[in-house]
Amino acid sequence: KAGVTQTPRYLIKTRGQQVTLSCSPISGHRSVSWYQQTPGQGLQFLFEYFSETQRNKGNFPGRFSGRQFSNSRSEMNVSTLELGDSALYLCASSPEQNARSNEQFFGPGTRLTVL
Amino acid sequence: AQKVTQAQTEISVVEKEDVTLDCVYETRDTTYYLFWYKQPPSGELVFLIRRNSFDEQNEISGRYSWNFQKSTSSFNFTITASQVVDSAVYFCALSEARRDTGRRALTFGSGTRLQVQP
Numbered sequence: 696k697a698g699v700t701q702t703p704r705y706l707i708k709t710r711g712q713q714v715t716l717s718c719s720p721i722s723g724h725r726s727v728s729w730y731q732q733t734p735g736q737g738l739q740f741l742f743e744y745f746s747e748t749q750r751n752k753g754n755f756p757g758r759f760s761g762r763q764f765s766n767s768r769s770e771m772n773v774s775t776l777e778l779g780d781s782a783l784y785l786c787a788s789s790p791e792q793n794a795r796s797n798e799q800f801f802g803p804g805t806r807l808t809v810l
Numbered sequence: 811a812q813k814v815t816q817a818q819t820e821i822s823v824v825e826k827e828d829v830t831l832d833c834v835y836e837t838r839d840t841t842y843y844l845f846w847y848k849q850p851p852s853g854e855l856v857f858l859i860r861r862n863s864f865d866e867q868n869e870i871s872g873r874y875s876w877n878f879q880k881s882t883s884s885f886n887f888t889i890t891a892s893q894v895v896d897s898a899v900y901f902c903a904l905s906e907a908r909r910d911t912g913r914r915a916l917t918f919g920s921g922t923r924l925q926v927q928p
Contacts (some may be wrong), residue, residue, distance in 0.1 A: 737918060
C-alpha cells in the first residue's frame with residue numbers, strides 16, 4: 696500500500712497570505728489528523744477528520760481550518776499567515792479498526808516558510 | 811492533562827554502543843497507549859512501537875527493545891549495537907484510549923536527537 700502523501704513538500708509564502716496544504720491518506724484509512732511541528736513548541740495537534748467531519752480540534756486560532764473530502768483526502772488552510780506559522784505540517788492517517796489504539800501513520804510533511 | 815517528558819535533548823554515541831532513550835509520562839487515565847516514533851532528516855515520522863497500559867511486558871524487536879514500567883510511568887527505548895542509520899530524532903507519545911469524542915490526539919514529548927558516530 697502506498698503511504699500517506701502530502702503536497703506540496705515545500706512552500707514559501709509571505710505574511711498575510713493564505714495557504715492550502717493537501718494530504719492523501721493510506722488507502723482505506725478514513726481518519727486524518729494534522730500536526731504542526733516547530734522547534735519551539737514541538738509537535739502539536741491541530742485537528743482530526745473522519746467521514747468529512749471534524750471530530751477533534753487542538754488549541755489553535757481560527758486562522759487554521761481544514762476539511763475532508765468523500766475520498767478521505769484532506770486539506771488544511773491557514774489564512775493571514777504570520778511568521779510564527781513557519782513549521783513542518785504533518786498529516787497522519789489511521790485505520791478505524793485500530794481507533795482504540797490510535798495508531799497513526801505519518802506522511803513526509805509540508806515545510807512551510809513564512810517570510 | 812497528559813504530558814510526555816523526554817529529558818535527554820541530544821545523545822551522541824559511537825557506533826556499536828548501546829543507548830537508552832528515556833520517556834516519562836503523566837496521565838490520569840487508567841487506559842492509554844504509548845508510542846515511539848523515529849524522525850529521520852527527511853521529516854517523516856516512522857512508527858516503531860505501540861504499547862497499551864495493561865501490557866507491561868518488555869518487547870524486543872531486533873536491535874530495539876522497550877521497557878515499560880507503570881510504577882514509574884516510564885517507557886524507555888534501548889538500541890543495542892547502534893548504527894549510523896539509527897541517527898534521527900526519536901519521539902515518545904501518549905494517547906488516551908477513550909472513543910467517546912473521537913480519536914484522541916497524540917501528545918508528544920519534545921524528542922531526543924540521537925547521533926551515532928562511525
